[in-house]
Amino acid sequence: MKRSVLKFGGSSVADFNKIKNIAHYLKERVQNGEQLVVVVSAMGKTTDNLLKSVHELTSNPNDKDLAMLLTTGEQQTISFLSLALHDLDVSAKPLTGYQAGIETIGKHLKSKISSIKTDLLEQLFEENNILIVAGFQGFNKAGELTTLGRGGSDTTAVAIASALDCPCEIYTDVSGVYSTDPRVYPDAKRWDMISFEEMMEMSALGAGVLETRSVELANNHNIPLYLGKTLSNEKGTWIVPNDQILERKAVTGVALDKEMAHVTITYPTDENQSFLHDLFIKLEEAEINIDMISQIQNQDGLQLSFTFKESEERELNELFDSLKSHYQELYVKIETTYCKVSVIGAGMRDMTGIASKIFKTLIESHIPFYQVTTSEISVSYVVDGKNGEKATRILCQTFDL
Amino acid sequence: MKRSVLKFGGSSVADFNKIKNIAHYLKERVQNGEQLVVVVSAMGKTTDNLLKSVHELTSNPNDKDLAMLLTTGEQQTISFLSLALHDLDVSAKPLTGYQAGIETIGKHLKSKISSIKTDLLEQLFEENNILIVAGFQGFNKAGELTTLGRGGSDTTAVAIASALDCPCEIYTDVSGVYSTDPRVYPDAKRWDMISFEEMMEMSALGAGVLETRSVELANNHNIPLYLGKTLSNEKGTWIVPNDQILERKAVTGVALDKEMAHVTITYPTDENQSFLHDLFIKLEEAEINIDMISQIQNQDGLQLSFTFKESEERELNELFDSLKSHYQELYVKIETTYCKVSVIGAGMRDMTGIASKIFKTLIESHIPFYQVTTSEISVSYVVDGKNGEKATRILCQTFDL
Incomplete structure (x- = not known):
């Protein structure tokens, strides 16, 4: 029997009509002889609203x-979808993260899936055609409930597909993977197919369609991944192993990562590198993602800079405050409202002239850039926040995306 | 260390200010050296609103x-209360019914608690002064989530107090047990103390302060039970063993049970009683509570009547529909908008003339009654819905309650 994991995001289940329509669609798939795991997020803005309400109770x-x-957000969605499916006489079983055996490790709000009880899921498939699983959540060794962080429902879906060794279809309100965000560049092209490598690079560089670790997980387990628009006939994008892409363009996409910040750290005396050591241990403990690290040791002592997400500024400030109590001479300068524009293409490694073409384009368009980093299949530029969208559009035109 | 179970109902935790105030009160109790289990219901009308929303998805x-x-309703309350307590630096642990090990048996929406993992609770008390438990919920042998039915949070609280062998305090928006509902008879008296026996009879007869099985459970485990008004200095009522009540009045209270319905069943040929047998098995399976049963076998065949809660009319109709497919000659007549007025007093068994005084009062007040049943410490009358409150007031005056 054909088996698939389907994931519907928050906007796809935002109201009861949408949930009913999804139930009808799932019934059709089951009638065509499929067994489905359906992973759902919390309805619409539920998670944001719960977080907002918390601030009435405590600032910390x-x-x-x-x-x-x-x-509770996803638990409500699985209940509602199950009610809608049972109303259509489809055999379905709703499961919280705990009930689906999704065990996690790490911080309570940024957990990672460590294991899934596939035996249990296999057993439930004997009596149900659809297993509805609450995305974004699990439990830790202590039996406490945990969440996987933003984009976590995608990870839930891919992790279950990997555990069951079946394809995974991710449905959102965007119909697949575009060369760049169509809201920024309306002429952006949608790809029918893209390699895992390119998709991972686009996700890592902030393209925002899928979290990097979801793509990584699917790639590691060789799980076919599909990105499409919920209940639409528009074709989406299949993400496939690199060697299945026959005709390759040099450049596949331009990713724009907004709301970046930049920190420059000066510390005059760090001869035994104890400061650097403490800094990176604390960054790891706080699970703050940093990027584009560059370090210089000169006559002024240590100079270190890196970029991070603006949303983590509060946590980073707290971290530096605690470091300053030990390192009085520490000087920290945080600058916000930057963004990162990245040009991605698996073909880039075989071809030359891409980087120089980008440099030339940005300079001719009078867009200053402050830092450049390269990977095997991408080049990233830090530019002023106000120039991000302009740079994206110009680069798309340059590379005919 | 002194230990107590406290229960706060839905109206007591209806908004964030109320939750904050409860957190401050709990902190005081902990600072006075107590360990607490705090059982909470869903906030305000959450449960009703969730049930209402379901009807947009399915009629069945x-x-x-x-x-x-x-x-999810109680899970949100325990999260919010825990956030408020942690904001005050009180060590507290929120637990869903599943996490607190509240195992249940029976139907999913009318489950009964079969066991509680006290070992786990004892262990958690080593690191926490307050355990916050989601009321009204548990899980069954299959690992499915269940609810205990209306009034279920009281049962959760009393069951935990019984398991831990400590007193249980139930807080609502009413300050204790009154001789009758003060909304019906504003001069009603509040008792400082009442016996378990009387309380059980009042609950069973619909006084509505506490569900019968909560009182029964506390009585069976000899757990002191307190009913009081949330965060109020007004004195509440202690429910104590019968022998601790020294001065006894003949009559303690008048209970009014509204929204009663009455069914009369006629079945001409039931010689081997197979119909009666099937009927009672189906009633038990559907867990419909029936009361005031009376049965006659005459020349017209079997005649049976009983009362039930108007809210169960739909379930009862379904039950009769399925019976009619086997018993074509079955005739069923359901009448609604009745109510039951009961006069209760543990002293009633030692004293005479109570029943005749009630009969006399009702007849003189021109209140017709259709059925009368008696227990050792109560007398109940079925009257027309419109006469319920009038009968309650007149009987309270008659017995100086």
Whole structure:
């Protein structure tokens, strides 16, 4: 029997009509002889609204309590979808993250899936055609409820597909993967097919369609991944192994990562590197994602700079405050409202002249850039926040995307 | 260390200010050296609103899905209360019914608690002063989420107090047990103390302060039970063993049970009683509570009547529909808008003339009654819905309550 994991995001299940329509669609798929795992997010803005309401209670919410609270959002969606499916006489079983055996490790609000009880899922498939699983949530060794962080429902879906070794279809309100965000560049092209490698690079560089670790997980387990628009006849994008892409363009896409910030750290005396050591341990503990690190040791001592998400500014400031109590001479300068524009293409490694073409384009368009980093299949530029969309459009035109 | 179970109902936790105030009160109790289990219901009208929303999805909701949905209500309350307590630096641990090990048996929406993992609770008390438990919910042997039915949070609280062998305090928006509902008879008296026996009879007869099985459970485990008004200095009522009540009045209270319905069943040929047998098995399976049963076998065949809650009319009709397919000659007549007025007093068994005084009062007040049943410490009358409150007031005056 054909088996697939389908994931519907928050905007796809935002109201009861949408949930009913999804139930009808799922019934058709089951009638065509499929068994389905359906992963759903919290309805519409539920998670944001719960988080907002918390600020009426406390300015410093506890992560464990937040995880306990947020998991109710998806639990409501699985209940509602199950009610809609049972109304259509489809055999379905709703499962919270705990009930589906989704065990996690790490911080309560940024957990990672460590294992899934596939035996249990196989057993439930004997009596049900559809297993409805609450996305974004799991439980840790202590039996506490946890959440996977933003984009977590995608990870839930891909992790289940990997565990069951079946394809995974991710449905959102965007019909697939575009060369760049169509809201920024309306002429952007939609790809029918893209390689895992390119998709991972686009996700990592902030294209925002899928979280990097979801793509990575699917790639590691060789799980076919599909991105499409919910209940639409528009064709979406299949993400496939690199060697299945026959005709390759040099450049596949331009990713724009907004709301970046930049920090420059000066510390005059760090001869035994104890400061650097402490800094990176604290960054790891706080699970702050940093990027584009560059370091210089000169007559002024250590100079280090890196970029991070603006949304993590509060956590980073707290981290530096605690470091300053030990390192009095520490000087920190944080600058916000930057963005990162990246040009991605698996063909880039075989071809020359791409980087120089980008440099030339940006300079001719009078867009200053402050830092450049390259990977095997991408080049990234930090530019002023106000220039991000302009740079994206110009680069898309340059590379005919 | 002194230990107590406290329960706060839905109206007591209806908004964030109320939750904050409860958190401050709990902090005081902990600072006075107590360990607390705090059982909470869903906030305000959450449960009703969830149930209402379901009707947009299906007219015939599945019980398992409903239980899964409803349990999110209390899970949100325990998260919010935990956030408020942690904001005050009180060590507290929120627990869903599943996490607290509240195992249940029976139907998904009318489950009964079969066991509680006290080992786990004892262990958690080593690191926490307050355990916050989601009321009204548990899980069954299959690992499915269940709810305990209306008034279920009281049962959760009393069951935990019984398991931990400590007193249980139930807080609502009413300050204790009155001789009758003060909304019906504003001069009603509040008792400082009442016996378990009287309280059980009042609950069973519909006084509505506490569900019968909560009182029964506390009585069986000899758990002191307190009913009081949330965060109020007004004195509440202690429910104590019968022998601790020294001065006894003949009559303690008048209970008014509204929204009663009455069914009369006629079945001409039931010689081997197979119909009666099937009927009672089906009633038990459907867990419909019936009361005031009377049965006659005459020349017209079997005649049976009983009362039930108007809210169960739909379920009862379905039951009769399925019976009619086997018993074509079955005739069923359902009448609604009755109510039951009961006069209760543990002293009643030692004293005479109570019943005749009631009969006399009702007849003189021109209140017709259709059925009378008596227990050792109560007398109940079925009267027209419109006469319920009038009868209650007149009987309270007659017995100086």
